[in-house]
Amino acid sequence: MSGNAASGSVESAAVVPAAAAAAAASTAALSDRAGPADAPSGIVKPLPAEWFVPHGTNAEMRWDALREADGSAAVGRHVPVERFFVRNHTGTPLIDPEAWRLRLFGSGLRGAPTADRPVEFDLAGLRALSETRISAVIECAGNGRDYFRRQQGDRVPGTPWTLGGIGSAAWCGVRLAEVLRAAGLTGEAVDVLPTGLDADYVVDGVNHGPVRRPLPVAKALDDALLAYEMNGEPLTPDHGAPLRLVVPGWVGIASIKWVGSIEVADHPLHSPWNTDFYRMFGPGYPPGGGEPLTTQVVRSAFELAPGAVLEAGRGHRLHGRSWSGEAAVRRVEVSTDGGRTWRRAALQGGSHADDWARWSIDWRPERPGRYELRARATDRRGNGQPERAVFNREGYLFGAVVAHPVTVV
Incomplete structure (x- = not known):
């Protein structure tokens, strides 16, 4: 100095x-x-x-x-x-x-x-x-x-x-x-x-x-x-x-x-x-924009390419990560049928504030076809992922559940 x-x-x-x-x-x-x-x-x-x-x-x-x-x-x-x-x-x-x-x-x-x-x-x-x-x-x-x-x-x-x-x-x-x-x-x-x-x-x-x-x-x-x-x-x-x-x-x-x-x-x-940037503008927000963005939202992602091809009649272990800007992730749920039913994923290596949680779940698809995987997380403060994100003009903070397509053959 x-x-x-x-x-x-x-x-x-x-x-x-x-x-x-x-x-x-x-x-x-x-x-x-x-x-x-x-x-x-x-x-x-x-x-x-x-x-x-x-x-x-x-x-x-x-x-x-x-x-x-x-x-x-x-x-x-x-x-x-x-x-x-x-x-x-x-x-x-x-x-x-x-x-x-x-x-x-x-x-x-x-x-x-x-x-x-x-x-x-x-x-x-x-x-x-x-x-x-x-x-x-x-x-x-x-x-x-x-x-x-x-x-x-x-x-x-x-x-x-x-x-x-x-x-x-x-x-x-x-x-x-x-x-x-x-x-x-x-x-x-x-x-x-x-x-x-x-x-x-x-x-x-x-x-x-x-x-x-x-x-x-x-x-x-x-x-x-x-x-x-x-x-x-x-x-x-x-x-x-x-x-x-x-x-x-x-x-x-x-x-x-x-x-x-x-x-x-x-x-x-x-x-x-x-x-001018990094504030929410659009319907539902004040005319001059919302407050400057601070904390991140809850999100989840599969460690799998969209459109991945998987084999029918055998077990697959699906992996992913979830995170939140406000607290450690408490639970992760996964759907393999487009959101009709959900199962709890297993957290691996613990969950930490200010970091992501790694998780996995087993899945055995019996029939060929197109499937839609979904994952949703909830943090320790109760924040979760909605089905739809509230629109804002710049497309910030999309935290809704993401549809992840795969094909089973």
């Missing part, structure tokens, strides 16, 4: 020029409002077709990739970094960790340091603070969006995520609360505003600036983590290197990647990501 040192051009020096150019080139392919199919992805790591479904600047995880061909587990509790989904608004920047600094400033800090003369931490300074390890899910607010169209006939814009805009990992870093206190947090602080070092987000001719979203100080002091490691290794570029925020249980946009600065204010803060 270096206190109140002038930052100069720290942000620009931290981004490798070639990567900055690549990110700028991908700006037109932006976001959750998906760009052209042939636009550059702006993603650094390989995206093999057996693991991912690409969506412009994003890459969705294939659920069937969590199982080997023989049905054994290919992925345990945590998704390997190389298989983890990618959600980018623009492109992945390559940031020099030696030149990078975390800059904190604002009226909510002692002495009100400014953006020109912030409190700074380098990676070594952060690593000198108390290390914290957590397991947590990161999930896009639009995960499941395409089911508004597929199941309900609703027209919504944006990336057509099915259920693969999610991943669970082991994160290591320092609690945001500890960094804020070390920087001089005052009792008057209301909001913190982490800002990423990715390229400006431009959509429909409007430049919204770099991705940034206010976080209430109460959540910042609760369980938010500034992570520099993922699954036991330093963060990779696509997942926020050298430092990202992890906000357990909340929509993924709260977990800002490539954090370069944090404003701490004694008044509410705003950005397009809590005013």
Whole structure:
């Protein structure tokens, strides 16, 4: 940490020029409002077709990739970094960790340091603070969006995520609360505003600036983590290197990647990501939109490709995962007849808050034909999955039971 040192051009020096150019080139392919199919992805790591479904600047995880061909587990509790989904608004920047600094400033800090003369931490300074390890899910607010169209006939814009805009990992870093206190947090602080070092987000001719979203100080002091490691290794570029925020249980946009600065204010803060985006608009919501999205809903997914072909007259073990942003999963039920009857699935490995629960159930279909599998979960606070999700204009938080077709031969 270096206190109140002038930052100069720290942000620009931290981004490798070639990567900055690549990110700028991908700006037109932006976001959750998906760009052209042939636009550059702006993603650094390989995206093999057996693991991912690409969506412009994003890459969705294939659920069937969590199982080997023989049905054994290919992925345990945590998704390997190389298989983890990618959600980018623009492109992945390559940031020099030696030149990078975390800059904190604002009226909510002692002495009100400014953006020109912030409190700074380098990676070594952060690593000198108390290390914290957590397991947590990161999930896009639009995960499941395409089911508004597929199941309900609703027209919504944006990336057509099915259920693969999610991943669970082991994160290591320092609690945001500890960094804020070390920087001089005052009792008057209301909001913190982490800002990423990715390229400006431009959509429909409007430049919204770099991705940034206010976080209430109460959540910042609760369980938010500034992570520099993922699954036991330093963060990779696509997942926020050298430092990202992890906000357990909340929509993924709260977990800002490539954090370069944090404003701490004694008044509410705003950005397009809590005013124009990531709020509910449409029938049933206030004319100006609902409150900024926070916690995730309950969802369930099968570790099986849609349309999978299974053999009649033999037993099959169906596997899946369920999760909730508010509490650990308490039970999972599965239907193999389109929702007419339900059976309890067996939870495997326990159920954890801020993480998904793995489950399985045996099924022996005797007759060939088309079947519709369904899974629904209930968390320990009683939150469950409805048959139909309430429509909203941007297709956020689809939490209804998903119909999963298979063919028995």
